[in-house]
Amino acid sequence: MQSVRRVVCALSGGVDSAVCALLLKRRGYQVTGVYMNNWDVVDEHGICSAEKDCEDAYRVCQTLDIPFHQVSYVKEYWHEVFSYFLSEYEKGRTPNPDILCNKHIKFNHFLNYAIDNLGADAIATGHYSRTSHEDEEIFQHQYSRGPQTLFRNRFEKRNYVKLLQAADHFKDQTFFLSQISQYALRKTLFPLGGLTKDFVKKIAAEAGFHHVLKRKESMGICFIGERNFEKFILEYLEPQPGNFVSIEDGKILGTHKGWFLFTLGQRARIGGLRDAWFVVDKDVATSDVFVAPCTDHPALYRDLLRTDRMHWISEEPPAELVNTKMMECHFRFQHQMALIPCVLTLNQDGTVWATLVKPIRALTPGQFAVFYKGQECLGSGKIMRLGPSLYTLQMGQDRMKSAANLTTKSVKDADPLT
Structure with a gap:
């Protein structure tokens, strides 16, 4: 006789995680809801939004008649996500803390807490994504934190779990999961992976989750939300005044309080x-x-x-890339941007060059380059260097033409027969 499967579901107080818990219970799992507090914050209106979120998550558990826990990762978040966030801005890059929050907090600290403290057989989140394994296969994986070395043993036979795009491509959130470990993926269920957002809302309405349906979609950086970014960041970083300079003629157009307040394209x-x-x-x-x-x-x-050293989710690195040193795939560096065809070139240090099929606007150092092959999210690497811009290339071509014209003119002037 099969024992009851214990699943710990991460609850945010929103509609997606509420429906995630509901679907798990309907499947007959023994479900526990956990709310994570990762950031101590009082918003500009003096309201601590985390308290309201936690209350909404608790009401979901009451409605479903499942146990509720809350856990604080404020300290871990500060050291492993926010300190990195500030450091990246100081270096002139634009980081993505949401990807790092998943890597370090949800799919590391929370996963370990669920297994070690709550006896979970698996965890679940309301992310719109899928894996290559059926739920039952996920339960059969022996969880092993494993040595977190730079490379996994390529000769070790493994039943790799692939991270796949959600059925709702517009809501697909594999972008945000592109840095999580194979160990975490082997123990995670994504109940919303085959559903559309509209259908999830319909399920929530029928289940009576009206309090979560009234909430606005969360936007903005995970811990800043929709507050004033300049005001927020200047609470943590010293102003670094400088000039706005025209790229075309070098003219100074004005002044600013710090380069870290700006990202490319804005x-x-x-x-x-x-x-x-x-x-x-x-x-x-x-x-x-x-x-x-x-x-x-x-x-x-x-x-x-x-990129910096690539994080590959299943096969590290993909066999095609290892064998030929090049591989065609698709790329994005923002959550909902269209996938762009590209060619990857593998470097000896585990980094990659990505050559895009067409130039795209505002590639940004510090953001994550996330790569896809068909439906599979292969993994990601932080963008560290950029090739020359079209403007730089045009300027170079113009200089070469000018130099060629000068040379031709000099030859003509020196040769009396021409």
Whole structure:
């Protein structure tokens, strides 16, 4: 006789995690709900949103008649996510804390807590994603934290679990899961992976989860939300005043409080100027922020990037990439951007160069380059270097033409027969 499967479900107070817990209970699992508090915050209206979220999560558990726990990872979040976030901004990069929160908090600390403290056979989250294994296979995996070395043993026979895109491609959240470990994936259920958002809302309404349906979709950086970013970040980083400089003629157009307040592609609000200018580059050494006079300026378009050491989710690295040193796949660096065909080149240090089929706007160092092959999310690496922009290439071509014309003219002037 099969024992009851114990599943610990991460609850955020939102509709997705509520329906996730409901579906698990309907499948006959012994479900426990856990609310994670990762950030101590009082918003600009003096309200601690975490308290309201926790209360909403508790009401879900009451409705479903399942145990409720709350756990605090404020300290872990500060050391493993937020400190990194600040460090990246100080280096002139634009980090993605949501991806790191999943890697370090939800699919590490929370997973270990669920298994070690609550006796979980598996965990579940309300992410829109799927895996290559059926639920029953997930329960059969022996959980092993394993040695977290840079490379897994390539010769060890493993039943790898693949991370697959959700049925609802618009809501697909594999982007945010692209840094989680194989060990975590082998113990995680994603009950919403085959559903659309509209259907999830319908399930919630029929189940009487009206309090979570009234909530707005959470937007913005996980711990900042929709607050003023400049005001928030200047509470933690010292101002680093510098100039806004035109990329075209080097003219100083205004001043700013710090390069870390800007990311590539965003509009730069420059005092005294009515026309829109857009950030195209930053120089941390001089504090200069370079701007261009239009949103689609060629200085914003590039087709080449290099990552740091890649995190591969299942096969590390993919056999095709190891055997040929090159592989065709698809790429994105923002959650809902269209997938772009690219070619990966593997470097000896585990990093990759990605050559995109066409230049795209505002590739940003610090963001994660996430790669896909068909429905599978292969993994991701942080963008560390960018190739030259279209503007730089055009300027180089113009200089070469000018030099060639000067050489031709000099030859003609020197040769009396021409």
